[in-house]
Amino acid sequence: MAYGILVKNTSGHILVSSEIESLCCAGTAEYVVNLHTGLTDFPGYSGDVNTLSGRNVHRYRWFGAVTPLFFIRPANYDLFHGILNQWSSDGYQYVDIIQSGGAAAIPTIYVFVPPRVLTPSGNMGIRTQLANGQVAFDSRLGPLAIHWANSVIPQTVPCDGGQPTVQGGYAWNDTSLDHDFRCNNTYNSYPMTTPYARESLMFSTPSIAQAVYTRQKNGFKRSYGDYSSQDHWSTAVWWAMYHSAYRIGVGAFHAGWGVYAAGYYFTSAWENPGWYEPSGGSGGSVQAGSRPYNDKTINLVSNLAIVANADHYS
Amino acid sequence: MGYGIRLRNAAGAEFFNTDTITWNYVGAFIADANTSWTQLFPILGSLNEVLLQVSFVDSAPGNQEALVHSVSRSGNMVTASSLGGVGNVRSLVIVLGR
Numbered sequence: 001m002a003y004g005i006l007v008k009n010t011s012g013h014i015l016v017s018s019e020i021e022s023l024c025c026a027g028t029a030e031y032v033v034n035l036h037t038g039l040t041d042f043p044g045y046s047g048d049v050n051t052l053s054g055r056n057v058h059r060y061r062w063f064g065a066v067t068p069l070f071f072i073r074p075a076n077y078d079l080f081h082g083i084l085n086q087w088s089s090d091g092y093q094y095v096d097i098i099q100s101g102g103a104a105a106i107p108t109i110y111v112f113v114p115p116r117v118l119t120p121s122g123n124m125g126i127r128t129q130l131a132n133g134q135v136a137f138d139s140r141l142g143p144l145a146i147h148w149a150n151s152v153i154p155q156t157v158p159c160d161g162g163q164p165t166v167q168g169g170y171a172w173n174d175t176s177l178d179h180d181f182r183c184n185n186t187y188n189s190y191p192m193t194t195p196y197a198r199e200s201l202m203f204s205t206p207s208i209a210q211a212v213y214t215r216q217k218n219g220f221k222r223s224y225g226d227y228s229s230q231d232h233w234s235t236a237v238w239w240a241m242y243h244s245a246y247r248i249g250v251g252a253f254h255a256g257w258g259v260y261a262a263g264y265y266f267t268s269a270w271e272n273p274g275w276y277e278p279s280g281g282s283g284g285s286v287q288a289g290s291r292p293y294n295d296k297t298i299n300l301v302s303n304l305a306i307v308a309n310a311d312h313y314s
Numbered sequence: 315m316g317y318g319i320r321l322r323n324a325a326g327a328e329f330f331n332t333d334t335i336t337w338n339y340v341g342a343f344i345a346d347a348n349t350s351w352t353q354l355f356p357i358l359g360s361l362n363e364v365l366l367q368v369s370f371v372d373s374a375p376g377n378q379e380a381l382v383h384s385v386s387r388s389g390n391m392v393t394a395s396s397l398g399g400v401g402n403v404r405s406l407v408i409v410l411g412r
Contacts, residue, residue, distance in 0.1 A: 023339045086369065
């Protein structure tokens with residue numbers, strides 16, 4: 001660097017440099033719609049209450065051509081959130097946010113972009129430019145002050161009840177759900193020391209890890225008549241798909257999960273005992289949704305969580 | 315603060331303090347589906363530590379496996395790789411450094 005500003009800490013880390021384009025606050029994103037809500041229990045399965053952790057998917061947009069860095073300021077800090085995806089269309093930058101919980105608690109989404117696309121007001125402060133004259137830092141535009149950043153990863157299996165199984169040996173037509181598919185308490189915790197109040201903080205963390213897990217109960221019964229036996233089979237299946245989601249805890253950052261989709265199906269069938277037995281019949285079934293893929297967790301890699309103080313930009 | 319920069323707004327509220335600025339935004343790029351991409355960031359040569367953030371660009375499908383790219387940094391380059399059966403969707407890569 002021949003000229004400009006270079007600020008380092010005592011560890012030699014570059015904190016501010018006029019050779020690096022800083023991100024600045026472009027305000028908050030416009031709320032568009034709640035795409036999905038509910039999912040506190042299994043669709044098509046009766047009798048269960050709060051067997052899933054709930055899901056909301058909120059869509060936001062910001063008008064501009066550059067790719068922003070979006071930050072989530074939760075309305076409820078006990079819930080998990082994550083950036084599902086972001087894309088551009090018709091001049092807008094869109095982002096979908098997953099939020100756990102059965103009821104919508106709409107977070108505020110802050111937008112950060114390079115200062116070259118923003119217009120400052122006022123005539124005091126610090127401004128630096130790149131060698132080509134492009135603005136790199138402008139204190140009038142609310143430059144992003146990243147308070148904490150770390151690589152984080154959720155646990156492999158999202159379910160609070162651990163990994164569900166496929167098991168036989170149950171009674172015919174056993175449809176009682178016996179696995180905890182909720183995911184409120186399954187997360188990895190990363191210590192985070194901060195001088196700011198928890199309710200002041202916002203974070204940017206993509207939700208890329210996905211998981212599908214299934215509980216299957218196979219039922220069986222054999223009936224005996226005067227001349228033969230008759231076998232009965234049943235299969236009850238509950239499945240849930242999860243996306244990684246995160247929250248700011250007390251003195252810690254939590255990498256966990258939020259449920260994204262779920263389904264249930266049940267089949268029941270029995271043998272035809274033949275003409276010499278009085279009973280007979282055929283099977284029946286019920287189905288609610290199809291499982292996206294066989295049980296596994298994908299995209300389970302450490303990803304970057306960024307935390308900043310939202311009060312600085314409110 | 316013994317040294318550094320501290321900025322306040324017109325109301326006197328501090329909003330920028332080099333005591334708590336821990337990372338800088340270096341840049342971002344999008345890697346297309348089923349394609350590996352290497353992006354040059356000259357400033358990375360000056361930075362001791364780098365963090366990489368990966369996210370979906372398009373809607374995360376709920377009916378198939380969506381695998382993001384595998385990302386890595388070497389010198390002043392960041393690579394998003396689709397080798398090994400990953401990267402079958404578009405991935406957004408954001409680079410931080412200090």
